[in-house]
Amino acid sequence: MAAALSFIARRRGTGAYHPEGMTPSRGPLQTRSGAGPSDAALVVAARAGEPWAQEALFRRHAPRLNGLAFRVMGRDDEIDDLVQDTFIAALSSLGRLDKPDAFASWIGGILVRQAYKKIRRRRMLARLGLGRAAGAIDLDELASLGSSPERAAEIRTVYAAVESMPAELRIPLVLHRVEGLGLEEVAEMMDVSLATVKRRIADGHAALQQRFGKDGLR
C-alpha cells in the first residue's frame, strides 16, 4: 500500500509523500537535517498527545487525501466530511498503527474504506428517496480547467458510468482506472484479496462497455 500512495504522490509532484524520507535519522524529532519530522516521528509525538504533531500530519497529508477523496467520490461537496472523518478516525486510533512510517498508506486505506461506506449509504438513501437525486454529479466541474477536451470527455464518460455503479465496483474501478494504481495496490488499499479486485474491476469494465460499447472508452 505504501507503494500505492507513493505512486499517487509521485505522479502529483506534490512531494507530500517521501517514503525514503521517513527514516528517522535523529530520533523522534529531526531538526537541523532539514528533513523535518518524519511521518514516524510525527506519529510517535501525536500518540503522546502532542497537538502540533497531529496538525503537522494533517497539513502534510490533507492535500493528497482531498484529491483521493475527490476522485473516489466524484464530487466536491462530500470530500470535506470524508477527509475530516478519515483524519479523526486515524488520529484517534494511532495506537493501532503498527508501523508509524506507514502512516500515509494506512490513512489512505482508511479513507477508501470510509468512502466505501459513504457511497453505499448515499445509494441506499437515494433508493429510499431520502438522499440526493441520482445524477446530481456535476460532470462539467470534474475535470480541471487545464484539461484537454479529449481528457475532459474521458473523465465525463468514466464518471457518468461509475456514478451508477455500486461501491464494490466503483471504488476499485476508480482506483485502477483514474488513479492509475495496479491491481495489487488496489487490493491493498481496499483490504481485499487480489482475486476479488480482479473480479470487481472486470465487472466494472463490463458495465462500462455495456453502457458505452467497446469503443466508448479508448
Next chain:
Amino acid sequence: MKHLEGRPLADDLAPRLDDARLARQWGAVSKGLVVRPRRSFYATVLAPAVLAPAALVVLALVVLLVVRPWHAAGGAVAVARPTDALVLADGSRVTLSSGAELALESATRERVHLLLTAGAIDLDVTHVAGRPFVVTAGGHDVTVRGTAFIVKLDSRDGARTLTVEVTRGRVDVTGPTGLHTLDAGQSWSSRVETASASPVTTAASSVAAASDTDAPAPALTEAVEPAPPPDVEPSARVAAGSGAPAAPGAPVTPVEGPRELLARATEARTGGRPREAAIALDTLRKRYRSDARAGLAAFELGRIRMDALNDPAGAAEAFADAIALAPAAPFREDAEARRVEALDALPDRARCERVRDAYLARYPTGLHARQIATRCKSR
C-alpha cells in the same frame, strides 16, 4: 482502455482546495478529536471498573510474591536482586534493580506515582492520555509522556546522584534545578539532597503543563552540579533560550518554548488577532531556529503576513526563511509558490521572475504550476 496522453486521469481531477478550506477541515478534525471520547461501553465502564482494580491486585501480588523484603511501614519495596518486570494492566513495565527501594504512592486511573528512595528502576510506560505517570526520586519529579527510561539514585561517598536516562519517548524532570526535558538517547544527572529528601511538592498536573522550554535540556549527561539555593523555584524559569538554569541573583524571566509560542499563535490566529499570531511565530522561528517547528512557523508567518496583514515584502522574507529552515519539508512547494505570489505584489519584476522560474523548474507538474506560470507579468 488506455489513458489519453499516457497519463492517468487523476492528473486532471483535483478538488478546489485552498488554505481556508484546509483550515476549516482542520478545525473540524481538531474539534472531533476533542469531542471524540465517545467510547464504547467496554472502554468507558467495563475496562476502568474491571481493569484498574485488577491492575492493582496484580501489582500488589507481584510485589508481595516476587519482591522481598517488604517494608510495610513505608509501603516501600526493597529488592536484593534484580526482579522480573512488574507489568501493569496498561502494559507499563517496571523493573527494579538490585538494591532498589520503591514505594507506590498511588496508582489510579487519574495518576500513577512511584517514589524511588534508593537504587534504580527501569520503566517502559504506556502513554495514557490525561494520566500523569510520575516517579519521584531525590527531590525531583520525573514525568512520563509515554516512554522508556531509567531512574537511578546512586549513593557514593556520602553524596547522592540522581540519573535519568531516556531510551524512548520523552520525560520532564522537575526539581530544585528547574525543568529539564529529555528526549530519547539523552540522560541527565545531578547531585541531590540526602536520602531523606522529601518528594518535591510540584503537582504532576502542573509539571505536565509546565513550559516545554525547548531546553536543549541536558544534551547527553549534564555535568553534575550542586543544587541551587532553595529559593530558586523548580519551574520553567531558565535563561533565555539557553535551557540552562538561571544563575542565582540574575533576573529570571519566564521563557515560552516553541510549543507555547505555536499554541499562542494558533489561538491568536483563530481568535482573529493575526498581528499577535505573527509576533509569536516570528519569535519562534528566530529564537528556536534549530527546532523542528521553526520552518513551519516561518511558513505560517508568511501566510499571515500575506493574507491578513497585507505585507507582501514581509511575507516573501518569511517564505524564503521557511524554505531555508526546512528545505525538505512537505510545505516547501507551497512556500515557494506563496513566495512567488508575494513577490508578484512587489515592484521588483526581475526577482519575481527568477523565483517563479525556479518554482516551475522544480515543480513542472506541481499543484500550483498553472497558477504560478501566470505570475510576474509586466504591468
